[in-house]
Amino acid sequence: MLNKIFATGLSFLVLSTSALAARYDVDPVHSQVHFTIPHLVMFKVRGTFTDMSGQVEVDTTKQTITAVQGTVKSASIDTRESKRDEHLRSPDFFDTAQYPEITFVSKKITGKGSKITVVGDLTIHGVTKSVELKGSYLGANKDPWGNERTGFEATGKINRKDFGLTWNKALETGGFVVGDEVQIGLEIEAVKQK
Numbered sequence: 444m445l446n447k448i449f450a451t452g453l454s455f456l457v458l459s460t461s462a463l464a465a466r467y468d469v470d471p472v473h474s475q476v477h478f479t480i481p482h483l484v485m486f487k488v489r490g491t492f493t494d495m496s497g498q499v500e501v502d503t504t505k506q507t508i509t510a511v512q513g514t515v516k517s518a519s520i521d522t523r524e525s526k527r528d529e530h531l532r533s534p535d536f537f538d539t540a541q542y543p544e545i546t547f548v549s550k551k552i553t554g555k556g557s558k559i560t561v562v563g564d565l566t567i568h569g570v571t572k573s574v575e576l577k578g579s580y581l582g583a584n585k586d587p588w589g590n591e592r593t594g595f596e597a598t599g600k601i602n603r604k605d606f607g608l609t610w611n612k613a614l615e616t617g618g619f620v621v622g623d624e625v626q627i628g629l630e631i632e633a634v635k636q637k
Contacts, residue, residue, distance in 0.1 A: 464509045467593055467633035469497040475630045476515050480603070481622025483614065488527075492545070494519035499633050501593045503583045507555035508595060511563070513631075515545045535610040542568050556580055561597060567606040574599055576629070591635035599627045 476495055482488045497513030518539040520531050532539040549563040550573070557579040565574045578597030585591055602623050603609075611619045 463504050464500040464502045466636050467499050467501055467591075468636060469495060469499065469513065470592070470632045470634050471495045473632040475628070476513075477628045479626040479628075481624070483620060484618035484622075488522055490520055490522035490531075492516070492519045493521055497547075497631075497633075499593075499595070499631065501580075501583070501633075503593065505555050506580045506582075507559055508552055508561070508580060510552070511547070511549045511561060513547045517543055517545050517567075536608050537568060547574075559595070559597075565601065565606075568608055570606045572601070572605050574601055576627070578629070592632060593635070594630070594632045596631065597629045601625050601627065 471494070474495060475491060477489065477491045479487050479489045492515040494516035495513060497511070499508050499512075500510040501508050516539075517537040518532055520528055520537065522528055522531070531537055534541075537545075544566075546566045547563050549561050551562045553560050559578045559580060561576045561578060562573060563576075564571050576597040576599040578595055581594040581596060583591060583593040603621075603625050604623055611621050613619055
């Protein structure tokens, strides 16, 4: 059995940590990374990141994942409003010119089936924090072209200020334009390496 090896810059190299685990590459066309954040206190803004990559190690026998790594390009943020997206790419928020990637690398994974907990390092805006995701292994099958596919979904939450995303404006009626708590969601489909 081999241990995990991570290259610099969060390009990913993972060698199996389990004799039964196999490596799968995230299929960005059939995967989603999305978020929800409060807006003007009582409303919500939802968005996605459209440019992503990653790898996951899956033990289909135990119906669990054993390692996961993912990268999204911060400039690919899409909230369906171009002016807002431009502001989110600016130094007020993600500063995508200086911090072009958001990354996640798992450190500990427990559970199986519909009760999986993934703890890992999330890096946004140059700041790395440990976060916890709760998720489910969705199973595995073959597509019509003979590729083995697997999937999982997960949710979690972070405080954007923990990652240096502190821009805000006060409202005359109290509260702020942007809330602090961000709900994160992942729906991941991945293809087994040949």
